[in-house]
Amino acid sequence: MDWIDTALPGFGFTAGQLLFALIVIVVGIIIGRLARMTSNKVLSSVMSENASNLVQRIIYYFTIIVATLAALSYLGIDFTGALLAGGILGIVIGFATQSVVANLISGIFLQIDKPVSIGDPIGIIDEHLYGVILEINILSTSIRTFDGVNLRIPNEKLFTSKIHNFSKYVARRVVISVGIAYREEMKKAIDVILKTVKENSLVLAEPAPLVYVDELGDSSVNLSIRVWAPSSVWFEVRTQIVQQIKKVLDEAGIEIPFPQRVIWKGESST
DSSP states (O other), X not given: OGGGGOBOTTSSSBHHHHHHHHHHHHHHHHHHHHHHHHHHHHHTTTSOHHHHHHHHHHHHHHHHHHHHHHHXXXXXXXXXXXXXXXXXXXXXXXXXXHHHHHHHHHHHHHHHHOSOOXXXXXXXXXXXXXXXXXXXXXXXXXXXXXXXXXXXXXXXXXXXXXXXXXXXXXXEEEEEEEEEOTTSOHHHHHHXXXXXXXXXXXXXXXXXXXXXXXXXXXXXXXEEEXXXXXXXXHHHHHHHHHHHHHHHHHHTTOOOOOOOOOOOOOOOOO
């Protein structure tokens, strides 16, 4: 076993030290694989497959890098200069890719915390943006707005914004305003509208639909219509009700006025 203590020509360490360093690296690889397998069981239940695979790779390669650095340090290899250069390079790359890293980390937290899921109707309050979640990826999330436009939102913006997830609620309230001409009979208009919304099969009976005079505007008496509908069909119900109200008011001969202004002209004195 004398070869273990034999110094390797051109190197500052013995064969035994080299063997031990290789064992450290092999153990690091084994630990990395075990950590990857363990994390797979934990992460697969809280995040998507793509996000889980990414985190597993990070854990695996980080473990191997740590083991390799420990082995090199044991052999007495001085890599201070390399670390310094790598640190400077890392800072430069960090500044250049900070938004990418922020989106990556936010994407991982979105997968773990799950404030939203695919198919959820949401509202991003800070951006005044409303739509349905199509995809949640590592760096960005795809949303289809209620106008039918597909948007890609950076995960950092989504994660740090105030979000209303309407799917978390069984029902949502639909609020609509409509103006009626001052000469029209208010009770008739209210009865016509109330009958119409109650006949809509998607409108919930409880809480009961409500129609009332909300404001005396400049050109009209403004009525407020408030009904409740399942969250999954909220937008559909709102669209239907607006169209139905316009139709029944027209059929009943009830005017929906446009803004008017009366201008008085004084007679000029001669």
